[in-house]
Amino acid sequence: MTPASFAVVVAAHRNYATLELCLHDFRGxxxxxxxxxxxxxxxxxxxxxxxxxxxxxxxxxxxTENRLFCGGYNAGIRAAMERGHDYVLIxxxxxxxxxxxxxxxxxxxxxxYPRAAFVGPLVYYRDRGAVQTTCLKFPSLWRSLLVWLPYRxxxxxxxxxxxxxxxxxxxxxxxxxxxxxxxxEIGLMDERFGxxxxxxxxxxxxxxxxxxxxxxxxxxxxxxEETTGYEPYSFKNFLLRRNTVYWLLKAGRRRSARWYATxxxxxxxxxxxxxxxxxxxxxxxxxxxxxxxxxHLLAGEALxxxxxxxxxxxxxxxxxxxxxxxxxxx
Numbered sequence: 001m002t003p004a005s006f007a008v009v010v011a012a013h014r015n016y017a018t019l020e021l022c023l024h025d026f027r028g029x030x031x032x033x034x035x036x037x038x039x040x041x042x043x044x045x046x047x048x049x050x051x052x053x054x055x056x057x058x059x060x061x062x063x064t065e066n067r068l069f070c071g072g073y074n075a076g077i078r079a080a081m082e083r084g085h086d087y088v089l090i091x092x093x094x095x096x097x098x099x100x101x102x103x104x105x106x107x108x109x110x111x112x113y114p115r116a117a118f119v120g121p122l123v124y125y126r127d128r129g130a131v132q133t134t135c136l137k138f139p140s141l142w143r144s145l146l147v148w149l150p151y152r153x154x155x156x157x158x159x160x161x162x163x164x165x166x167x168x169x170x171x172x173x174x175x176x177x178x179x180x181x182x183x184x185e186i187g188l189m190d191e192r193f194g195x196x197x198x199x200x201x202x203x204x205x206x207x208x209x210x211x212x213x214x215x216x217x218x219x220x221x222x223x224x225e226e227t228t229g230y231e232p233y234s235f236k237n238f239l240l241r242r243n244t245v246y247w248l249l250k251a252g253r254r255r256s257a258r259w260y261a262t263x264x265x266x267x268x269x270x271x272x273x274x275x276x277x278x279x280x281x282x283x284x285x286x287x288x289x290x291x292x293x294x295x296h297l298l299a300g301e302a303l304x305x306x307x308x309x310x311x312x313x314x315x316x317x318x319x320x321x322x323x324x325x326x327x328x329x330x
Contacts, residue, residue, distance in 0.1 A: 004086040004087060004107050004110075004111070005031065005035075005084070005085045005086050005087070006030070006035070006085055006086060006087040006088065006089060006103060006107065006177070007030065007035045007036070007037055007079075007080035007083065007085045007087075007088050007089070008026045008029065008030055008035065008036050008037065008088075008089045008090075008091060008103075009037045009039065009073055009076030009077055009079075009080060009088060009089070009090050009091070010022060010023065010026065010036070010037070010038050010039070010076075010090075010091055010092075010093050011038070011039035011041045011069070011072035011073050011075075011076060011093065012038075012039075012040070012041060012043075012047060012072075012093035013040075013041040013042045013043055013047070013066045013072070014043060014047070015047060015050060016093050016094045016224075017094075017224070018093075018094050018095065018096055018224045019093050019094075020054050020055075021096050022091070022093055022094070022095050022096060022097075023036065023038060023051065023054065023055040023058065024055065025096060025097035025100075026091065026097065027055055027057075027058060028097075028100065029097065029100060029103055032057075033055075033056070033057030033058050034057060034058065034059045035059075035085070036055070036058040036059065037058070037059045037060075037061065037076040037079055037080060038051045038055070038058055038059065038060050038061070038076075039060075039061045039063065039072045039073070039075050039076045040060060040061065040062045040063060041063050041066050041067060041068075041071070041072035042063050042064065042065045042066030042067065042072075045062055048060045048062045059079065061075050061076060061079060063075060067191065067310060068191075068194035068195045068309065068310050069173070069189075069194065069195035069196075069198065070188075070189040070190065070191040070192075070193055070194060070195065070198050070310075071191045071194075071310065073090050073173075073189065074188045074189055074191060076088075076090075077090065077178070077183065077188055078188065080180070081180050081183065081184070085180060086179070086180055086181075087106075087107060087110065087177055087178065087179060087180060088177070088178045088180060088183075089103055089106070089175070089176070089177045089178070090173060090175070090176055090178065091174070091175045091221065092173075092174045092175070092223060092225075094223065094224045094225060094226070095123075095174070095175065095221040095222065095223050095224065096221060096222045096224065097220070097221055098124065098128065098219060098220070098221060098222055099218065099219045099220055102121050102218050102219065102220040102221075103177065105121070105216065105218040106119045106120075106121060106177040106216065106218070107177070109165070109214060109216045110177065110179055113212070113214060115210060115211055115212055116179065116182075116211070116212055116213070116214045117178065117179050117182035117183070117186065117203075117206040117211035117212065117213065118170075118171055118176050118177070118178055118179075118182075118202075118203060118206070118211075118213040118214070119171075119176070119177045119213075119214045119215075119216060120134050120135075120168075120171035120172070120175060120176045120177070120213070120214070120215050120216075121175060121215075121216060121217075121218045121219065121220035121221075122134075122161065122216075122217045122218060122219050122220060123172075123174055123175055123220055123221050123222075123223050124219070124221065124222040124223065125222075125223055125225070126222065126223065126224060126225065127222065128222065131161050132172070132174065132223055133161060133172070134161070134171055134172040134174065134175075134215065135161055135162060135166065135168040135171065135172075135215045136168065136169060136170050136171065136172060136199075136200075137168075137169045137170075138169045138170065138200060138204060138251075139197070139200060139244050139247060139248060139256075139260075140256065161215075161217075162215060162217070163217060164217060165214065165215065165216045165217070166214070166215045167212055167213070167214060168213050168214065168215050169200075169203065169204075169213070170199050170200050170202070170203030170204070170213055171199060171203065171213050171215065172199060173198070173199040174221070174223050175220055175221050175223075176199075179211075182206060182211050185209055185211075186202070186205050186206045186209055186211065187205070189201070189202055190202075191310065192246075192303055192307070192310070192311065193239075193243050193246070193247075194239055194243075194309050194310045195236075195239055196236065196239040196240040196243050197239075197240065197243035197244055197246070197247050198243070200247055201247050201250065204247075204251060231282075232268075232271050232283070232286075233268075233271075233279070233282045233283045233285070233286035234286075235309075237286070238286060238289060238290060238308070239308075239309075241264045241290055242290060242293045242294070242297075242307075242308065244260060244264075245257045245260055245261050245264075245293075245294055245297055245298075246297060248260060249297060249298075257297075257298065258298060261294040261297075261298060264290060264294075265287060265290060265291050265294065268283065268286060268287035268290055269287055271283055272284050272286075272287055289308065292306060293306065293307060293308060
């Protein structure tokens with residue numbers, strides 16, 4: 001039997017503090033250096049030059065603009081598929097490998113579950129003392145309402161990871177092994193999401209065709225996620241809230257989409273009213289943009305510049321006339 005082949009895809013639009021370590025670690029896991037595919041996601045070519053110097057022999061793809069998580073990783077996945085690999089591992093650029101054998105464990109799980117489209121490992125969060133919640137459930141208004149307060153009082157009680165191999169609704173995209181045969185059937189990530197909730201949509205589309213997502217508790221990476229950029233009025237939070245409604249509509253859950261949008265706007269306005277004076281402008285701008293996106297979405301309009309990134313080309317800072325800053329996502 002021919003051994004399964006795999007490629008690793010890492011995308012970034014700027015040089016994270018751990019990027020060199022990340023590429024070094026994954027270069028040691030692949031059969032050939034060229035099986036590590038690095039996507040320069042709109043740095044202007046600077047990261048391509050840097051990667052060729054610091055990780056010689058790996059494959060590089062240079063995108064002329066930041067196509068956010070979906071566009072960046074799709075470019076790398078597409079290249080891996082064209083090379084005939086059986087599997088593609090996607091991993092965040094701000095990660096560090098702690099178990100060099102974890103990919104082999106994921107492939108073994110894939111081979112034991114022939115209908116598994118996605119398999120995810122155990123991921124540590126910022127250090128080995130904490131585990132990141134990567135096993136997630138499809139969005140639901142009632143689930144959001146039920147866990148909102150308990151999550152703020154005791155997050156660990158709400159977001160426990162299973163201790164054994166487990167079928168899940170979907171996996172956080174920080175580190176996921178994808179079966180190429182499944183991707184040829186279900187397609188790649190929907191780039192209209194840009195980032196956030198795209199993993200929900202991907203797994204949901206797979207499930208519609210009889211594929212499943214699995215978690216296996218094999219240690220893999222440390223995810224060195226930064227502590228900033230996740231404020232309630234942040235670009236990332238905007239993508240999360242907007243995309244949840246977009247996905248609910250895609251999934252045919254119109255009533256849930258409408259109620260979720262209403263709840264998100266009410267919460268945004270309450271936060272704006274309670275915010276310190278120097279942050280109220282950012283909160284109000286966030287609420288205004290979210291409300292505008294929801295209005296067009298719920299009206300059933302074709303996506304356009306009103307949707308926001310990646311459907312527009314806005315580059316100004318939040319709160320300024322014009323829109324968002326260049327997004328700090330891969």
